[in-house]
Amino acid sequence: MRAEGILHPSSLRDIGEFGLIKRIAGKSRRKDPSVRVGIGDDAAVVNVEAYCDTPLLVTTDSLIEDVHFRRDYPPEAIGWKALAVNISDIAAMGGVPEHYLLSLGIPEGISIEYIDRFVKGMTVAAGEYGLSLIGGDTTSSPDKFYISVTVLWKNSENLLLRKGARAGDVIFVTGTLGDSALGLKILEDKKIRSWEDERFSTSQPLNFSTSQLINRHLRPTPRVKEGIQLAKSGMVTSMIDISDGLLCDLGHICEESRVGARIRIDELPLSQGFNTLSAKYGGIELALSGGEDYELLFTVRSKDVKSFMSMTEGTKYTPIGEVLKDKVVEVIGADGGRYIPKSSGYEHFRR
Ligand code: ADP
Ligand code: MG
Numbered sequence: 001m002r003a004e005g006i007l008h009p010s011s012l013r014d015i016g017e018f019g020l021i022k023r024i025a026g027k028s029r030r031k032d033p034s035v036r037v038g039i040g041d042d043a044a045v046v047n048v049e050a051y052c053d054t055p056l057l058v059t060t061d062s063l064i065e066d067v068h069f070r071r072d073y074p075p076e077a078i079g080w081k082a083l084a085v086n087i088s089d090i091a092a093m094g095g096v097p098e099h100y101l102l103s104l105g106i107p108e109g110i111s112i113e114y115i116d117r118f119v120k121g122m123t124v125a126a127g128e129y130g131l132s133l134i135g136g137d138t139t140s141s142p143d144k145f146y147i148s149v150t151v152l153w154k155n156s157e158n159l160l161l162r163k164g165a166r167a168g169d170v171i172f173v174t175g176t177l178g179d180s181a182l183g184l185k186i187l188e189d190k191k192i193r194s195w196e197d198e199r200f201s202t203s204q205p206l207n208f209s210t211s212q213l214i215n216r217h218l219r220p221t222p223r224v225k226e227g228i229q230l231a232k233s234g235m236v237t238s239m240i241d242i243s244d245g246l247l248c249d250l251g252h253i254c255e256e257s258r259v260g261a262r263i264r265i266d267e268l269p270l271s272q273g274f275n276t277l278s279a280k281y282g283g284i285e286l287a288l289s290g291g292e293d294y295e296l297l298f299t300v301r302s303k304d305v306k307s308f309m310s311m312t313e314g315t316k317y318t319p320i321g322e323v324l325k326d327k328v329v330e331v332i333g334a335d336g337g338r339y340i341p342k343s344s345g346y347e348h349f350r351r
Contacts, residue, residue, distance in 0.1 A: 158234055171299055213273050216293075
């Protein structure tokens with residue numbers, strides 16, 4: 001190995017697998033007394049006290065180049081999102097994320113700088129949500145960049161499952177719907193590859209709502225605080241995060257709870273950017289089935305709705321419909337009649 005290659009590594013070939021692991025460990029390091037043995041040994045050792053009075057919970061999610069992201073997106077955003085989508089699964093059960101593992105399959109053509117920027121985005125997310133990287137795996141990949149993240153977490157109070165919704169419950173959603181799907185359409189349509197983000201590099205000036213929509217796709221905000229509040233409220237009967245689209249994920253709640261649901265298009269929370277720009281890209285369908293909102297979808301017992309609304313005043317929780325006994329998912333259109341959606345959401349392998 002050339003000496004200057006070690007001092008100023010220009011490619012992964014120069015530093016190799018072990019050099020890269022050291023680099024990732026260095027860049028993601030944070031003080032966490034619960035980690036007794038972190039990256040560098042055969043396995044991580046984590047103090048059980050971190051999980052002592054609650055069960056240990058585990059979740060994993062992968063992101064694959066050209067399925068979930070394009071290689072020419074800013075690597076910081078890919079890193080942020082890889083961790084954020086996992087954190088969102090935890091938020092959806094009312095949990096608190098603690099530790100994570102990172103497995104990478106890296107193809108030729110990806111530089112050290114690219115991985116550094118990827119790790120930076122991930123580390124910013126980890127810092128914001130209080131997670132420590134405790135291990136992972138690093139391999140070469142023949143073609144695509146492959147990322148797999150596993151998160152260990154504990155639950156805050158009550159564990160909220162998809163199962164538990166009962167007929168009469170009111171269906172709520174956090175935040176706004178459809179922004180992420182619209183942001184993706186705009187990204188693909190305009191081939192935008194750089195944009196403003198309050199945290200990451202900026203170059204191409206975009207109009208405010210366009211950059212907001214794109215950020216909603218590339219830098220989703222997992223609703224951890226909200227998830228904990230909802231779990232603690234004792235009024236929520238079921239919950240899921242919206243990754244595959246409102247209708248698809250509502251379908252999952254219904255299936256697990258053995259109920260149906262009715263939602264009203266008029267009630268769906270939409271952002272100003274969405275209202276201004278969605279018509280050209282599919283309109284309301286994006287909010288119904290676009291996916292990757294990473295908002296929380298949950299049900300509240302009808303008798304508790306009033307106190308729930310006053311307890312959570314000031315938080316963006318919007319009632320959008322109710323749970324039905326019959327196992328159907330109905331959408332009521334703006335004209336009051338039944339609306340038949342064009343798609344029910346995203347499912348891998350299905351076209
Ligand atoms: P082994 O060959 O015993 O599986 P590895 O060489 O794969 O060991 O890993 C060595 C150490 O580096 C382990 O602590 C592992 O968890 C950690 N590690 C490997 N890849 C990553 C990564 N991408 N991110 C964080 N830690 C990693
Ligand atoms: Mg290994």
